Amino acid sequence: QSALTQPASVSGSPGQSITISCTGTSSDVGSYSLVSWYQQHPGKAPKVMIYEVSKRPSGVSNRFSGSKSGHSAFLTISGLQAEDEADYYCCSYAGSSTRLFGTGTKVTVL
Amino acid sequence: QVQLVQSGAEVKKPGSSVKVSCKASGVTFSSYSINWVRQAPGQGLEWMGGIIPISIFGTANYAQRFQGRVTITADESTTTAYMELSSLTSDDTAVYYCASGPGAAFVYWGQGTLVTVSS
Numbered sequence: 748q749s750a751l752t753q754p755a756s757v758s759g760s761p762g763q764s765i766t767i768s769c770t771g772t773s774s775d776v777g778s779y780s781l782v783s784w785y786q787q788h789p790g791k792a793p794k795v796m797i798y799e800v801s802k803r804p805s806g807v808s809n810r811f812s813g814s815k816s817g818h819s820a821f822l823t824i825s826g827l828q829a830e831d832e833a834d835y836y837c838c839s840y841a842g843s844s845t846r847l848f849g850t851g852t853k854v855t856v857l
Numbered sequence: 858q859v860q861l862v863q864s865g866a867e868v869k870k871p872g873s874s875v876k877v878s879c880k881a882s883g884v885t886f887s888s889y890s891i892n893w894v895r896q897a898p899g900q901g902l903e904w905m906g907g908i909i910p911i912s913i914f915g916t917a918n919y920a921q922r923f924q925g926r927v928t929i930t931a932d933e934s935t936t937t938a939y940m941e942l943s944s945l946t947s948d949d950t951a952v953y954y955c956a957s958g959p960g961a962a963f964v965y966w967g968q969g970t971l972v973t974v975s976s
Contacts, residue, residue: 748921750901781961785902792954792969793894793902798962836902840961844907844918846892851901 751776751837751849758855764825767852769837770818775847777818781840784813784822788833796835797822824854832856859883861955861967868973874943877970879955881936884965889957891931891938896969897951905929905953908938945974 752770759765769776769784776782780800785793795804797813800820810825820839824831837849864878879891892907906919908929917929923942931938938955950973958964 750903779961783962785963787902792966793956793963794966795958795962795964798958798964799960804962804964834901838902838904838961838963844890844909845920846904846907846961848894848902848904 748774748841748845748847751839751847753835753837753849753852755850756853756855758857759824759827760857761827761829763827764823765827765854767822767824767835767837767854769820769822769839769849771820771839771847772818775839775841776815776820778842779840780815782813782815782820783838784811784820785836785838786831786833787836793836827856829856859957859965861957861965863953863955863967863970866971866973868975869945871946871974871976873945874941875945875949875972876939876941877953877955877972879938879940879967881938881957884957886931886933886936889959889965891929892956892963893927893929893940894954894956894963895951896954897948900951905940905942942972945972947974950974 784797787793801813841847893905908917928941952969955967956963
């Protein structure tokens with residue numbers, strides 16, 4: 748199984764919206780609505796931002812939203828803020844109790 | 858509140874094995890699966906495997922690339938999960954995290970354990 752494909756980097760100015768894509772196959776993203784997104788700041792453990800494609804855990808800003816279409820999932824960050832600068836990873840259920848992470852995207856706030 | 862506390866950093870020789878522990882508190886141990894995720898220096902997250910810590914299930918599931926080299930176990934009596942990785946090489950130098958949560962989401966994370974493989 749290969750990692751899900753994400754763009755290496757995405758950037759935006761404060762206040763703008765950005766979208767990160769996560770492309771898989773019919774064996775993972777395309778078959779299950781079990782995609783989650785994680786934010787990771789340097790030296791820290793990842794933090795879940797979105798689960799089950801579009802659900803937001805308690806305490807996560809509503810500026811973060813998720814969606815899915817076919818074999819791809821998307822994370823949108825609206826009203827970009829300096830604190831959103833971090834690495835972001837998608838993760839999908841891939842059958843038989845296995846998971847697959849994306850390649851990761853570095854978000855830069857200009 | 859749910860806490861996952863991992864064992865400390867390890868330095869290992871190539872060819873040896875390492876066993877990392879993850880103690881859960883603040884949640885019924887059998888509620889969620891315990892998973893292991895690693896991150897090599899400057900690299901991305903990689904799912905290694907997971908286990909539902911109930912003895913009647915007991916079976917762990919592993920990523921294909923680690924099959925035969927990783928063993929994940931769980932001890933209900935001490936609410937502790939373990940990840941053992943054998944035949945270590947320098948490519949296994951990484952921070953190893955345990956992670957857990959409802960469904961397929963990793964809501965709770967351990968603090969990470971740095972494993973360094975060096976001769």
